Amino acid sequence: MTVERIGPPLTAGERETLRTFLDFHRATLAMKCEGLSEEQLRRKASPPSQLSLLGLVRHMAEVERAWFRRVINAEEVPWLWSEVGDYQEAFNADASTMEEVFTAWETEIEHSRRIEAAAESLEVRGYQPRWEKEVSLRLVMLHLIHEYARHNGHADFLREAIDGVTGA
Template identity: 40%
Template structure:
Protein backbone atom coordinates (compact mmCIF):
# COMPACT_ATOMS: atom_id res chain seq x y z
CA UNK A 1 0.00 0.00 0.00
CA UNK A 2 3.07 2.27 0.08
CA UNK A 3 2.49 3.37 -3.51
CA UNK A 4 -1.03 4.65 -2.79
CA UNK A 5 -1.08 8.46 -2.96
CA UNK A 6 -4.50 9.40 -1.54
CA UNK A 7 -5.47 7.30 1.45
CA UNK A 8 -8.99 6.87 2.90
CA UNK A 9 -11.20 9.92 2.36
CA UNK A 10 -14.21 10.61 4.56
CA UNK A 11 -16.61 13.02 2.92
CA UNK A 12 -18.13 15.50 5.36
CA UNK A 13 -21.85 15.90 5.87
CA UNK A 14 -23.17 18.91 4.00
CA UNK A 15 -25.00 21.77 5.64
CA UNK A 16 -28.22 22.03 3.64
CA UNK A 17 -29.98 24.83 5.50
CA UNK A 18 -29.01 27.83 7.54
CA UNK A 19 -26.86 30.84 6.78
CA UNK A 20 -25.94 30.95 3.09
CA UNK A 21 -22.19 31.21 3.68
CA UNK A 22 -22.24 28.14 5.95
CA UNK A 23 -24.07 26.19 3.24
CA UNK A 24 -21.54 27.33 0.60
CA UNK A 25 -18.49 26.57 2.78
CA UNK A 26 -19.91 23.14 3.56
CA UNK A 27 -20.59 22.39 -0.10
CA UNK A 28 -17.09 23.48 -1.09
CA UNK A 29 -15.58 21.09 1.45
CA UNK A 30 -17.92 18.33 0.33
CA UNK A 31 -16.89 18.77 -3.32
CA UNK A 32 -13.20 18.91 -2.38
CA UNK A 33 -13.56 15.63 -0.51
CA UNK A 34 -15.64 14.08 -3.32
CA UNK A 35 -12.83 14.82 -5.77
CA UNK A 36 -10.25 13.24 -3.47
CA UNK A 37 -12.59 10.27 -2.98
CA UNK A 38 -12.31 9.67 -6.75
CA UNK A 39 -8.51 9.58 -6.32
CA UNK A 40 -8.56 7.42 -3.17
CA UNK A 41 -6.51 4.24 -3.21
CA UNK A 42 -4.76 4.92 -6.52
CA UNK A 43 -1.06 4.78 -7.29
CA UNK A 44 0.92 7.49 -9.04
CA UNK A 45 0.74 5.48 -12.27
CA UNK A 46 -3.05 5.24 -12.03
CA UNK A 47 -3.44 8.96 -11.23
CA UNK A 48 -1.45 9.69 -14.43
CA UNK A 49 -3.49 7.27 -16.55
CA UNK A 50 -5.45 8.64 -19.49
CA UNK A 51 -8.92 7.30 -20.04
CA UNK A 52 -9.22 8.36 -23.65
CA UNK A 53 -6.33 8.12 -26.06
CA UNK A 54 -7.17 11.44 -27.71
CA UNK A 55 -7.32 13.31 -24.39
CA UNK A 56 -4.47 14.20 -22.05
CA UNK A 57 -6.87 14.50 -19.10
CA UNK A 58 -5.86 12.59 -15.96
CA UNK A 59 -6.90 12.65 -12.31
CA UNK A 60 -3.50 14.09 -11.44
CA UNK A 61 -3.99 16.80 -14.06
CA UNK A 62 -7.36 17.65 -12.54
CA UNK A 63 -5.72 17.85 -9.12
CA UNK A 64 -3.16 20.31 -10.49
CA UNK A 65 -5.95 22.32 -12.12
CA UNK A 66 -8.10 22.43 -8.98
CA UNK A 67 -5.25 23.78 -6.84
CA UNK A 68 -5.05 26.57 -9.42
CA UNK A 69 -8.81 27.12 -9.21
CA UNK A 70 -8.57 27.44 -5.42
CA UNK A 71 -5.70 29.92 -5.50
CA UNK A 72 -6.86 31.96 -8.47
CA UNK A 73 -10.40 32.51 -7.25
CA UNK A 74 -9.92 32.76 -3.48
CA UNK A 75 -6.56 34.49 -3.28
CA UNK A 76 -6.20 36.47 -6.49
CA UNK A 77 -9.84 37.36 -7.20
CA UNK A 78 -11.47 37.54 -3.77
CA UNK A 79 -8.56 38.42 -1.45
CA UNK A 80 -6.75 40.54 -4.10
CA UNK A 81 -3.41 38.93 -3.14
CA UNK A 82 -0.74 37.25 -5.26
CA UNK A 83 -1.01 33.48 -4.85
CA UNK A 84 2.08 31.33 -4.56
CA UNK A 85 1.43 28.79 -7.31
CA UNK A 86 3.58 25.66 -7.39
CA UNK A 87 5.82 25.87 -10.47
CA UNK A 88 4.16 23.11 -12.51
CA UNK A 89 5.17 22.76 -16.14
CA UNK A 90 2.66 24.46 -18.43
CA UNK A 91 2.14 25.12 -22.11
CA UNK A 92 0.17 27.62 -24.18
CA UNK A 93 -2.79 26.22 -26.12
CA UNK A 94 -3.68 27.16 -29.68
CA UNK A 95 -6.23 29.61 -28.24
CA UNK A 96 -3.49 31.29 -26.20
CA UNK A 97 -4.52 29.89 -22.82
CA UNK A 98 -1.98 28.49 -20.39
CA UNK A 99 -2.62 24.91 -19.31
CA UNK A 100 -0.87 22.31 -17.17
CA UNK A 101 1.44 19.99 -19.08
CA UNK A 102 0.64 16.36 -18.30
CA UNK A 103 4.32 15.46 -18.72
CA UNK A 104 5.17 17.50 -15.61
CA UNK A 105 7.47 15.27 -13.53
CA UNK A 106 6.25 16.51 -10.12
CA UNK A 107 5.40 13.45 -8.04
CA UNK A 108 1.75 12.69 -7.38
CA UNK A 109 2.47 12.91 -3.66
CA UNK A 110 3.77 16.45 -4.05
CA UNK A 111 0.79 17.45 -6.22
CA UNK A 112 -1.57 16.00 -3.59
CA UNK A 113 0.17 17.90 -0.78
CA UNK A 114 0.02 21.10 -2.85
CA UNK A 115 -3.69 20.58 -3.52
CA UNK A 116 -4.37 20.08 0.21
CA UNK A 117 -2.37 23.23 0.96
CA UNK A 118 -4.33 25.25 -1.64
CA UNK A 119 -7.64 24.09 -0.11
CA UNK A 120 -6.47 25.02 3.38
CA UNK A 121 -5.34 28.45 2.15
CA UNK A 122 -8.84 28.96 0.70
CA UNK A 123 -10.48 27.97 3.98
CA UNK A 124 -8.26 30.44 5.84
CA UNK A 125 -9.27 33.41 3.67
CA UNK A 126 -12.94 32.40 3.29
CA UNK A 127 -14.36 34.35 6.25
CA UNK A 128 -12.39 37.48 5.39
CA UNK A 129 -13.27 37.51 1.69
CA UNK A 130 -16.96 36.72 2.23
CA UNK A 131 -17.78 39.40 4.82
CA UNK A 132 -19.85 41.15 2.14
CA UNK A 133 -21.20 38.59 -0.36
CA UNK A 134 -22.57 41.41 -2.55
CA UNK A 135 -19.13 43.08 -2.85
CA UNK A 136 -18.07 43.52 -6.46
CA UNK A 137 -14.67 42.18 -7.44
CA UNK A 138 -12.86 42.86 -10.72
CA UNK A 139 -12.77 39.81 -12.91
CA UNK A 140 -11.09 39.76 -16.33
CA UNK A 141 -13.02 36.64 -17.36
CA UNK A 142 -16.56 37.73 -16.46
CA UNK A 143 -16.29 41.44 -15.71
CA UNK A 144 -17.08 42.82 -12.27
CA UNK A 145 -18.83 40.08 -10.29
CA UNK A 146 -20.23 39.68 -6.81
CA UNK A 147 -18.46 37.50 -4.29
CA UNK A 148 -21.53 35.22 -4.43
CA UNK A 149 -20.93 34.59 -8.12
CA UNK A 150 -17.27 33.71 -7.55
CA UNK A 151 -18.17 31.21 -4.82
CA UNK A 152 -20.83 29.67 -7.05
CA UNK A 153 -18.30 29.51 -9.89
CA UNK A 154 -15.80 27.58 -7.75
CA UNK A 155 -18.54 25.05 -6.97
CA UNK A 156 -19.32 24.95 -10.70
CA UNK A 157 -15.65 24.17 -11.42
CA UNK A 158 -15.75 21.28 -8.96
CA UNK A 159 -19.06 19.97 -10.31
CA UNK A 160 -17.75 19.98 -13.88
CA UNK A 161 -14.50 18.29 -12.96
CA UNK A 162 -16.15 15.75 -10.67
CA UNK A 163 -17.94 14.48 -13.78
CA UNK A 164 -14.57 14.12 -15.48
CA UNK A 165 -13.19 12.39 -12.39
CA UNK A 166 -16.09 9.91 -12.41
CA UNK A 167 -15.27 8.85 -15.96
CA UNK A 168 -11.52 8.75 -15.38
CA UNK A 169 -11.86 6.61 -12.24
CA UNK A 170 -14.23 4.18 -13.92
CA UNK A 171 -11.77 3.80 -16.82
CA UNK A 172 -8.89 3.15 -14.42
CA UNK A 173 -10.35 0.38 -12.29
CA UNK A 174 -14.10 0.18 -12.87
CA UNK A 175 -14.94 1.96 -9.59
CA UNK A 176 -18.19 3.86 -9.78
CA UNK A 177 -20.11 5.98 -7.33
CA UNK A 178 -22.12 9.11 -7.02
Protein backbone atom coordinates (compact mmCIF):
# COMPACT_ATOMS: atom_id res chain seq x y z
CA MET A 1 0.00 0.00 0.00
CA THR A 2 1.33 3.42 -0.93
CA VAL A 3 0.90 6.23 1.54
CA GLU A 4 -0.61 9.38 0.07
CA ARG A 5 0.67 12.58 1.60
CA ILE A 6 -0.99 15.85 0.65
CA GLY A 7 0.94 19.05 1.20
CA PRO A 8 -0.59 21.66 3.47
CA PRO A 9 -2.48 24.51 1.77
CA LEU A 10 -0.66 27.79 1.30
CA THR A 11 -3.64 30.11 1.74
CA ALA A 12 -6.29 28.27 3.79
CA GLY A 13 -7.89 29.31 7.05
CA GLU A 14 -6.41 28.41 10.41
CA ARG A 15 -8.42 25.27 11.10
CA GLU A 16 -7.93 23.75 7.66
CA THR A 17 -4.21 24.56 7.84
CA LEU A 18 -3.83 22.90 11.26
CA ARG A 19 -5.85 19.86 10.16
CA THR A 20 -3.83 19.44 6.98
CA PHE A 21 -0.45 19.92 8.66
CA LEU A 22 -1.40 17.28 11.23
CA ASP A 23 -2.43 14.85 8.49
CA PHE A 24 0.79 15.67 6.60
CA HIS A 25 2.85 14.63 9.62
CA ARG A 26 0.75 11.51 10.22
CA ALA A 27 1.36 10.50 6.61
CA THR A 28 5.07 11.23 6.97
CA LEU A 29 5.38 8.74 9.83
CA ALA A 30 3.45 6.17 7.79
CA MET A 31 5.81 6.76 4.85
CA LYS A 32 8.85 6.18 7.07
CA CYS A 33 7.41 2.78 8.01
CA GLU A 34 6.14 1.83 4.56
CA GLY A 35 7.56 -1.32 2.99
CA LEU A 36 9.43 -2.53 6.08
CA SER A 37 9.08 -5.93 7.70
CA GLU A 38 8.01 -6.34 11.31
CA GLU A 39 11.61 -7.16 12.20
CA GLN A 40 12.84 -3.95 10.58
CA LEU A 41 10.15 -1.88 12.31
CA ARG A 42 11.30 -3.33 15.65
CA ARG A 43 14.97 -2.51 15.10
CA LYS A 44 16.15 -0.31 17.94
CA ALA A 45 17.99 2.92 17.26
CA SER A 46 20.83 2.58 19.66
CA PRO A 47 20.59 -0.02 22.42
CA PRO A 48 19.87 0.24 25.28
CA SER A 49 17.32 2.75 23.89
CA GLN A 50 13.89 1.23 23.21
CA LEU A 51 13.33 3.63 20.28
CA SER A 52 12.17 1.92 17.08
CA LEU A 53 9.80 2.84 14.29
CA LEU A 54 7.18 0.48 15.75
CA GLY A 55 7.68 2.13 19.14
CA LEU A 56 7.21 5.58 17.59
CA VAL A 57 3.91 4.47 16.07
CA ARG A 58 2.81 3.04 19.45
CA HIS A 59 3.79 6.30 21.15
CA MET A 60 1.85 8.41 18.65
CA ALA A 61 -1.24 6.21 19.06
CA GLU A 62 -1.01 6.89 22.80
CA VAL A 63 -0.53 10.64 22.18
CA GLU A 64 -3.53 10.83 19.82
CA ARG A 65 -5.68 8.93 22.32
CA ALA A 66 -4.65 11.01 25.31
CA TRP A 67 -4.97 14.45 23.77
CA PHE A 68 -8.08 14.05 21.66
CA ARG A 69 -10.11 11.43 23.52
CA ARG A 70 -9.06 11.95 27.12
CA VAL A 71 -8.39 15.71 27.12
CA ILE A 72 -10.69 17.28 24.51
CA ASN A 73 -13.52 14.72 24.55
CA ALA A 74 -13.25 13.90 28.29
CA GLU A 75 -13.50 10.17 27.59
CA GLU A 76 -12.45 7.88 30.39
CA VAL A 77 -10.58 5.45 28.16
CA PRO A 78 -7.62 3.50 29.51
CA TRP A 79 -4.11 4.05 28.27
CA LEU A 80 -3.17 1.70 25.47
CA TRP A 81 0.23 0.55 26.74
CA SER A 82 0.73 1.96 30.20
CA GLU A 83 -1.01 1.19 33.43
CA VAL A 84 0.42 4.36 35.01
CA GLY A 85 -0.16 6.84 32.16
CA ASP A 86 3.47 6.97 31.05
CA TYR A 87 3.88 7.94 27.39
CA GLN A 88 7.44 6.58 27.48
CA GLU A 89 6.24 3.01 28.02
CA ALA A 90 4.76 3.05 24.52
CA PHE A 91 8.22 3.26 22.98
CA ASN A 92 8.94 -0.35 23.96
CA ALA A 93 7.20 -2.35 21.24
CA ASP A 94 8.67 -5.75 22.20
CA ALA A 95 5.30 -7.22 23.23
CA SER A 96 3.24 -5.86 20.32
CA THR A 97 2.66 -7.04 16.79
CA MET A 98 2.92 -4.76 13.79
CA GLU A 99 -0.76 -5.35 13.01
CA GLU A 100 -1.83 -4.50 16.56
CA VAL A 101 0.20 -1.29 16.62
CA PHE A 102 -0.87 0.04 13.24
CA THR A 103 -4.51 -0.86 13.88
CA ALA A 104 -4.43 1.01 17.21
CA TRP A 105 -2.73 4.04 15.63
CA GLU A 106 -5.16 4.21 12.71
CA THR A 107 -8.11 3.79 15.08
CA GLU A 108 -6.91 6.64 17.29
CA ILE A 109 -6.33 8.89 14.27
CA GLU A 110 -9.93 8.27 13.17
CA HIS A 111 -11.19 9.13 16.67
CA SER A 112 -9.07 12.30 16.62
CA ARG A 113 -10.40 13.35 13.23
CA ARG A 114 -13.99 12.74 14.35
CA ILE A 115 -13.53 14.74 17.55
CA GLU A 116 -11.86 17.63 15.73
CA ALA A 117 -14.53 17.71 13.00
CA ALA A 118 -17.34 17.71 15.57
CA ALA A 119 -15.85 20.56 17.59
CA GLU A 120 -17.60 23.90 17.10
CA SER A 121 -14.35 25.80 16.94
CA LEU A 122 -10.68 25.74 17.83
CA GLU A 123 -11.71 27.38 21.11
CA VAL A 124 -13.30 24.15 22.37
CA ARG A 125 -11.57 23.32 25.63
CA GLY A 126 -10.60 20.22 27.54
CA TYR A 127 -8.79 19.59 30.78
CA GLN A 128 -5.15 18.46 30.73
CA PRO A 129 -4.59 16.82 34.14
CA ARG A 130 -0.78 16.78 33.85
CA TRP A 131 -0.79 20.56 33.54
CA GLU A 132 -3.83 21.03 35.78
CA LYS A 133 -5.13 23.49 33.17
CA GLU A 134 -7.74 23.78 30.48
CA VAL A 135 -6.39 23.69 26.93
CA SER A 136 -7.96 24.59 23.60
CA LEU A 137 -8.40 22.33 20.61
CA ARG A 138 -6.04 24.74 18.85
CA LEU A 139 -3.29 23.98 21.36
CA VAL A 140 -3.95 20.24 21.10
CA MET A 141 -3.63 20.31 17.33
CA LEU A 142 -0.44 22.37 17.53
CA HIS A 143 0.93 20.04 20.20
CA LEU A 144 0.32 17.00 18.01
CA ILE A 145 1.94 18.69 15.02
CA HIS A 146 4.95 19.37 17.26
CA GLU A 147 4.99 15.75 18.52
CA TYR A 148 4.83 14.29 15.03
CA ALA A 149 7.42 16.69 13.62
CA ARG A 150 9.87 15.89 16.41
CA HIS A 151 9.37 12.14 16.16
CA ASN A 152 9.42 12.19 12.37
CA GLY A 153 12.99 13.45 12.73
CA HIS A 154 13.72 10.34 14.77
CA ALA A 155 11.95 8.25 12.13
CA ASP A 156 14.24 9.73 9.45
CA PHE A 157 17.33 8.46 11.27
CA LEU A 158 15.77 5.09 12.10
CA ARG A 159 14.72 4.45 8.50
CA GLU A 160 18.10 5.45 7.10
CA ALA A 161 19.84 3.09 9.52
CA ILE A 162 17.55 0.22 8.46
CA ASP A 163 17.84 0.38 4.68
CA GLY A 164 19.45 3.65 3.65
CA VAL A 165 16.19 5.31 2.56
CA THR A 166 16.24 9.07 3.13
CA GLY A 167 14.16 12.08 2.22
CA ALA A 168 10.63 13.37 2.43
